[in-house]
Amino acid sequence: MPFDTDNVPQIASKEVLSRVLQAPVIPVFYHADVEYAQNILSACYQGGIRVFEFTNRGDNAFEVFTKLRAYVRENCPDMLLGIGTIYNAKDAEAFILAGADFVVQPITTADVAAICRHYDIAWVPGVMTLNEIFHATRLGAAMVKIFPAGVLGPDYIKAVHGPMPKVKVMVTGGVEPTIESLGGWFGAGVSAVGMGSQLFKDSSDLDALAGRISELMAFVDTVKK
Numbered sequence: 001m002p003f004d005t006d007n008v009p010q011i012a013s014k015e016v017l018s019r020v021l022q023a024p025v026i027p028v029f030y031h032a033d034v035e036y037a038q039n040i041l042s043a044c045y046q047g048g049i050r051v052f053e054f055t056n057r058g059d060n061a062f063e064v065f066t067k068l069r070a071y072v073r074e075n076c077p078d079m080l081l082g083i084g085t086i087y088n089a090k091d092a093e094a095f096i097l098a099g100a101d102f103v104v105q106p107i108t109t110a111d112v113a114a115i116c117r118h119y120d121i122a123w124v125p126g127v128m129t130l131n132e133i134f135h136a137t138r139l140g141a142a143m144v145k146i147f148p149a150g151v152l153g154p155d156y157i158k159a160v161h162g163p164m165p166k167v168k169v170m171v172t173g174g175v176e177p178t179i180e181s182l183g184g185w186f187g188a189g190v191s192a193v194g195m196g197s198q199l200f201k202d203s204s205d206l207d208a209l210a211g212r213i214s215e216l217m218a219f220v221d222t223v224k225k
């Protein structure tokens, strides 16, 4: 696929990172229906979310992403829209060219690192051990995603920051959308949290979802680093 910079209004990885640090609660979401996805995204935006991760989880994820991309540009231009669940460079490049502001992986692969570096797109690979964090950082990770964080707990993050005090960590997988849980994670030194299933468990009432999110965002503003 040829790269046409005119069609890709990119935001440099450094700026993306600083915007993630400013609004460090990231919904992690997939739905096959565009309108449903737009409504969820819009409720998140209303609640104060400024960084949203759509995941590459279904056959039509690319098509839904491109429509969401257009929707965000039109309706919430100060929101970053990234793509998650990326396993290979081909998919990473396709989503980058379709306007992904950042790329998240459940794992760490050097080919995805290279393509993100090429386009200067923030890359957040999935890691668990210190060895994995070390390699991901050497490959250029803007931030690492510790997954599945829920089974490890905040003490794990504190332990990681002993020998690696500077590494920026986002936690996802089993992160609970409560003030108590977020207090624990941010207290342990995470730079961002990603939340999927539990945040959207009961999202039939979009106003209630926006309300829950805005309470979390207000709390996180007081505890983020």
Ligand SMILES: O=C(O)C(=O)C[C@H](O)[C@H](O)COP(=O)(O)O
Pocket (backbone or CB within 6 Å): 028, 055, 084, 085, 086, 104, 105, 106, 126, 147, 172, 173, 174, 175, 194, 195, 196, 197, 198
């Ligand atoms: O697809 C990816 O890139 C992942 O690594 C998985 C996501 O981070 C989780 O699906 C979110 O976890 P929950 O909040 O427990 O739903």
